[in-house]
Amino acid sequence: MTMKRIARACGIVMAGAALASCGSGNELLGSREAALEQRANLARTADPQPLRSSVFDLFANNDDPNTTLEVNRYLWQASLEVLDFLPVESVDPFSGVIVTGYGTPPGGGRAYRATVYVQDPALDARSLKVALESRGGAVSADTVRAVEDAILTRARQLRIRDSKL
Incomplete structure (x- = not known):
């Protein structure tokens, strides 16, 4: 019975560590300055891909209105x-x-x-x-x-x- 509890506790600790290692995503950019520089570079390109800053941005209507679907x-x-x-x-x-x-x-x-x-x-x-x-x-x-x-x-x-x- 105690081995099951130890195994369960280890599983919970490992899951927590995995979630904590996810972080906010800024670690991939290196620093806040790098993120700002990347955003400025995107603003200079002809077809920028917007950075998602919150969950609500996923539901925003950012689709191209000129996109057409083709039907046979x-x-x-x-x-x-x-x-x-x-x-x-x-x-x-x-x-x-x-x-x-x-x-x-x-x-x-x-x-x-x-x-x-x-x-x-x-x-x-x-x-x-x-x-x-x-x-x-x-x-x-x-x-x-x-x-x-x-x-x-x-x-x-x-x-x-x-x-x-």
């Missing part, structure tokens, strides 16, 4: 065509998100709703994420895979059609 147009169009029986609630072509309401497929008796995320400009299965939901809850992975396959097949057909023009 064939996957986008194919998603709209394959899921045309679902009412579209919202679309964002800049981020590649399509959100639909509940709808029943032709010849089916179960209502579904879908969220489609086209996340890459490549015509690739990894670029497409589909989430399906029914009124009864989750939908099987096979159904989701079948919808993804239908969208990918239609996207390839659209690309082939455009290449023949």
